[in-house]
Amino acid sequence: MRKIVAILGLVLLLVASMLMGSTGVLGGPPAGTWVSGIQIQNPNTETATVEMTFYWAAGTANAGQAIVCPTEPFTIAGGLSRTFFVPSHLTCVPVNFVGSVVLTSDYPVVAIINTQKTPVGNNDPSRMASALGENIPATKVYVPMLRKDFYNRNTYVAVQNTEATTATVYFNYYSDKGQALPAAREVVTVPAYSTKIFYQNDNANLPLSLNGFNGSGVITSTVRLAVVVNQANAGTTAGNSGFESYNGATSGATTIYMPKMDVNYYTYYQSGFQVQNIGEEPAYMTATYTFGNQVFTKASPKIEPGSAWVVFLANSPVSGIPAGFSGTGAAVIESTQPVVGVVNETNDAVGHSYITSAFTQESATDTVVFPKFDSLFYGQYNSGITIQNLGTTTTTVTVVFSNQLTQVDTQVVSGDIAPGASKSWYGPSVVPALGTQFTGSVVVFSNNGQKIAGIHTEFNTTLLGDTFTAYNGINN
Incomplete structure (x- = not known):
């Protein structure tokens, strides 16, 4: 059975x-x-x-x-x-x-x-994004980044009814100041197992500031829901072809983890984050960034309930990272109220972009799996993974790559990661034994039981436009 x-x-x-x-x-x-x-x-x-x-x-x-x-x-x-x-x-x-x-x-x-x-043709930019399947749906889902005409970016949200009965779904919006927007509220009926797609650019009651709407939302129902948010730039050129996806959050925590953060990386790759206060009281947050042996911190202003702390890492006064600093690392956000968060990364020179979700201790384990990993696949698709140590002591992680085509474990590597820090593996250069035409999956183990979390990134080295995508590793 x-x-x-x-x-x-x-x-x-x-x-x-x-x-x-x-x-x-x-x-x-x-x-x-x-x-x-x-x-x-x-x-x-x-x-x-x-x-x-x-x-x-x-x-x-x-x-x-x-x-x-x-x-x-x-x-x-x-x-x-x-x-x-x-x-x-x-x-x-x-x-x-x-x-x-x-x-x-x-x-x-x-x-x-x-x-x-x-x-369509050589000058039409590609656009791609990734999101996770959901095996723990919830009756209340948080979406910390929603946009309408925000610097030409718009989101749309797919809400899936995961049960065998018709669902009434309530979509509640909040401004960047945490103010409820009852006029923009949407209420719809969704058939069993089906999906309703909410387009923020179709909601006439979302208020637009000079730069557009940049807010958040809470989606509820009496049945359990699975939610994916997609965000798209204008898409008229390679430089504005950005397209990203992230999964809605079903719970928050007072400490959240962000395994991959870049600032001035290879000049053009820039990260930012948006952390929403889902508590009942104002929140005060602290970001701790670890870039190799260098650690920086920054305290937030008061963040009202429903509002979000929005940080662009290259903006030194806002992020606390020294002006002109360049590196790749990880971040930990501590808050006086429960929060949820997302990380966005862009390279406006070529149109690359992605969004990933922050992790919590509750959701983390000592094993992370990645269903898709490519290395020189069709000579163009290349993946990397980044693992963050959420524990209190240094851990050695073992990384096992399994080839989907040959159905064997191709390569095993390992590395040490300090608490709060992260380590990355890139298919073609860090793991050369994968060879060409590798497509498969990855499992990462923490050898001493420390909790870990991870991010997968991939890009196409040939196609024009946003061929850069990412998804959260799945704790198992």
């Missing part, structure tokens, strides 16, 4: 915001033809049998209707992964599909979704 986790004991993993083509979308997504890919990893020793069911989004002509695709269950050997590029590998999903997918398995699996725009 198959076990189910999250719903009556079944292993249930939900992937929100699956886009197969823009022409079927009723709201205001970025222009172009959009497609998706799914990477599924089996972190167990036993072979997992998996089934995928797609559900049309609310607002489409087929809202709530299900498509089982592939039509038969498939298997993934223990420790390995499998990739589905939807247009090529899942032709039973129709063109112009917009919605979500539910994976069921007899053993727990993890997954990510990649959403990308198909470029």
